[in-house]
Amino acid sequence: MKKKDSWLAVNLSMFFPGLGQFYARKDTKGIFFLLSQLILVSFALWSFLDARGNTLTGIGLLLAIATLYLVNIFDAHASVFQDNFREEKIPRNNKNPWFAVFLTRILPGLGQLYNHQSLAAILFLSVTIFLAIADDVFLTLGMLTPIIGAIATYHAYTTFPKEKKVAGRAIVAIFAVLVLISGVASKYSFVWLETRIERFQIPSLSMYPTLQVGDKILVHKAKNYLPQTGDLIVFKEPPKAAELDTQSGNEKQEYYIKRIIATPGQKININNGQVYINDRALQEDYLTEDIFYQWGPQTVPDGTYFVLGDNRNHSFDSHVWGFLPAKSIIGKAYKIYWPPQRIMPLN
Known part of the structure; x- marks a missing residue:
């Protein structure tokens, strides 16, 4: 059986709680995190947007959502890591391409720094910072932010040393597309909401x-x-x-x-x-x-x-x-x- 990667589990759980646990074959925990987050998000939206909802309750639910999300990420890592007891918790000496992807998803360019790709890191960081500033003035530029994130994700993995990579370019390309879709969805769900409320x-x-x-x-x-x-x-x-x-x-x-x-x-x-x-x-x-x-x-x-x-x-x-x-x-x-x-x- 091919050894599972704890940082791939983390990246999956960053899309939505529970996915990393399913990858680790911890289905019971995966169902718990998935359903819990869906319920919390649904009640939070109701509390904020429905006339009968209480905003204070919604704020409390947001804190619960953030807490569950973080616990889910740590648990996704632990669900695989406990089976790989020789693995480094933070892969410094034995570098991991999925850890580079994880850093890139936090901020494009960080994964490139981890890979010792200084020029690429400066480029991605500079473009990301510029878009964050320009987005307040030119709203149409907001679409570029998730695109840059997806490109940086693909670049962080595919430029990693070949012997460390376990996924092919096609799989990583699909992963980058998912990063793009999730970025667009999270960004423009708020824009969509503002057109109605x-x-x-x-x-x-x-x-x-x-x-x-x-x-x-x-x-x-x-x-x-x-x-x-x-x-x-x-x-x-x-x-x-x-x-x-x-x-x-x-x-x-x-x-x-x-x-x-x-x-x-x-x-x-x-x-x-x-x-x-x-x-x-x-x-x-x-x-x-x-x-x-x-x-x-x-x-x-x-x-x-x-x-x-x-x-x-x-x-x-x-x-x-x-x-x-x-x-x-x-x-x-x-x-x-x-x-x-x-x-x-x-x-």
């Missing part, structure tokens, strides 16, 4: 008491979203509001959050401290004081909405600058995720 911080008391200054909220963005009465929405500053802000000398506000009061085709009237929609009083248990102004009656035009802040007498909203164009809406606010004492679903 946005974070905002409340800057004023216009939505008090529902929202307070400093509350951090999650907003679900959906192209087919049709706001309903009562929804809390975030939107870009409409043209009329921007014009009035300029005239008053107020600081320009890029985003607003208000409550949908009336939708297209509905008649809105505010009279004697009460909001009426199609001549029926709107029940608003979230208000803490009567409305001091009169407005309407008017019918909401197609393609627009009537929005008000919950702090009615101190809110710069539709009763000042008019109807909100639907194209300005970013999405529906559905959760306060921070600070801890304010975590709660919205609506």
